[in-house]
Amino acid sequence: MRITFLGTGGARFVTIMQIRATGGWILEMEGEMIHIDPGPGALVRAKQYGVNLRKLTGIAISHVHSDHTTDAQVVLEAMTEGTLKKKGVVIGNEYVFRGDGENFIPVFSKYHLNSLARYEIMEPGKKTSLGKLGIEAVSAKHTEPKCLGYVFSGKSMKVGYTADGEYYQGQEKHFAGCKYLLINCHRPKESPLKGYMDSEGARKLIEKVKPEKAILTHFGMKMMRGVAEKEARWIQEKTGIKTIAARDGMVIDSEDKKGSSLDKFLN
Numbered sequence: 001m002r003i004t005f006l007g008t009g010g011a012r013f014v015t016i017m018q019i020r021a022t023g024g025w026i027l028e029m030e031g032e033m034i035h036i037d038p039g040p041g042a043l044v045r046a047k048q049y050g051v052n053l054r055k056l057t058g059i060a061i062s063h064v065h066s067d068h069t070t071d072a073q074v075v076l077e078a079m080t081e082g083t084l085k086k087k088g089v090v091i092g093n094e095y096v097f098r099g100d101g102e103n104f105i106p107v108f109s110k111y112h113l114n115s116l117a118r119y120e121i122m123e124p125g126k127k128t129s130l131g132k133l134g135i136e137a138v139s140a141k142h143t144e145p146k147c148l149g150y151v152f153s154g155k156s157m158k159v160g161y162t163a164d165g166e167y168y169q170g171q172e173k174h175f176a177g178c179k180y181l182l183i184n185c186h187r188p189k190e191s192p193l194k195g196y197m198d199s200e201g202a203r204k205l206i207e208k209v210k211p212e213k214a215i216l217t218h219f220g221m222k223m224m225r226g227v228a229e230k231e232a233r234w235i236q237e238k239t240g241i242k243t244i245a246a247r248d249g250m251v252i253d254s255e256d257k258k259g260s261s262l263d264k265f266l267n
């Protein structure tokens with residue numbers, strides 16, 4: 001299992017100023033390679049960090065906000081060899097494929113969808129698979145009402161991703177048994193905002209899920225200048241669970257013989 005961060009920034013101002021990159025993240029597990037939330041710059045960051053997007057077998061999108069979707073069509077083109085091959089799978093919520101008829105247009109054109117082996121509209125509790133990799137969509141409480149988190153299940157481990165959204169009661173049950181838990185933590189505990197995760201919400205979730213390692217990412221402005229790292233340390237102290245703030249280009253490799261390469265990032 002390997003995770004590569006093509007960006008750890010999120011929300012409006014970090015994105016438009018590119019204070020941190022916003023290319024989403026790549027999961028390699030059970031022989032599959034999935035790009036999750038390919039936001040602005042995903043293509044360029046993949047090049048920068050040596051990730052070959054032509055090897056992708058899937059794209060998973062949590063919701064239609066632009067910091068999660070801007071590069072989705074060109075990433076799909078990489079996956080399908082410039083749409084010349086009918087391959088790859090895209091999953092996302094209803095708005096990703098249909099828009100909402102008012103505020104959001106669909107993320108992909110028909111032309112792009114036609115080049116896929118398959119695409120699937122997901123909703124909370126729905127399960128699908130990509131080869132040997134199981135994927136379940138879970139609900140998220142975000143300002144985009146159909147936002148979805150995902151749980152990826154392989155033979156020997158599960159990786160959970162909250163996507164955007166505030167902590168809600170019962171969220172932990174969706175991520176039970178996850179070895180790694182990725183949390184889009186926009187804000188520090190002192191600055192909560194409805195619909196967004198802050199570090200107090202992340203602490204609650206981590207305490208209840210008890211993953212082996214928790215990884216915070218998708219930081220907003222208030223998490224810049226070392227605050228994200230400080231909040232991760234605070235969560236680790238409070239919960240006793242290894243918690244890190246992801247960095248752009250960071251790679252987590254569970255198969256690293258010398259110990260997880262994540263360990264060098266741990267506080």
Ligand SMILES: [Zn+2]
Pocket residue numbers: 063065142144164
């Ligand atoms: Zn969002």
